[in-house]
Amino acid sequence: MTTERPSRQSSPGPLRRILSSAFAIFETRLELLGIELQEEKERLIGVVFLGxxxxxxxxxxxxxxxxxxxxxxxxxxxxxxLAGITAVYALTAIACGMRARAVLRDAPNMFDETLAEFRKDRDTFR
Structure with a gap:
């Protein structure tokens, strides 16, 4: 008598499917993060050169x-x-420095889209 066992490789179990889906989602999010980093790098290089x-x-x-x-x-x-020109330059430099500090302080988070997708994923698995 031979006993045949059903092959378990034909249909993956639910845990394996969940883990596979989770890894696929994580891989997609990492790709999105890489794309955002590349776009930010290119934008930053262009802005620095023009500046x-x-x-x-x-x-x-x-x-x-x-x-x-x-x-x-x-x-x-x-x-x-010459004193007047120096005063104008100094005041302009101070104004530019204060404006640059305000822009840096109020800058949005660099990875907003990626973080939003991670939050959606977290809410989906709850």
Whole structure:
């Protein structure tokens, strides 16, 4: 007599299906995280490059403007014109620094979409 056992590999059990689904969801979320990181990196590199170019060109323009104003007032109000230009530059730099700090402080979380998907997944399994 031979006893035949039914093959268990034909249909996976419920625990195996749940674990497989959980790993598939986790893999999808990791892919989403990678895509978001890549997009953020590309955006950041572009912004840094444009920002540096803008700063360089602005500095060249400000140096030229300072020289022009100093030459124009050289005979009458030499040091007053240079002091005024310095004060304007300093106040502008302070305003820019305060604005940059506010932007950094109020920046949204970088991975909002990924975290939202993880929360949906967690709520689904409850």
């Amino acid at each position: 540096l170019a803008a700063m360089m060109l602005t500095m060249m323009a400000l140096i030229t403007l300072t020289v022009l104003i100093a030459i124009f007032f050289w005979d009458t109000y030499r040091w007053q014109s």
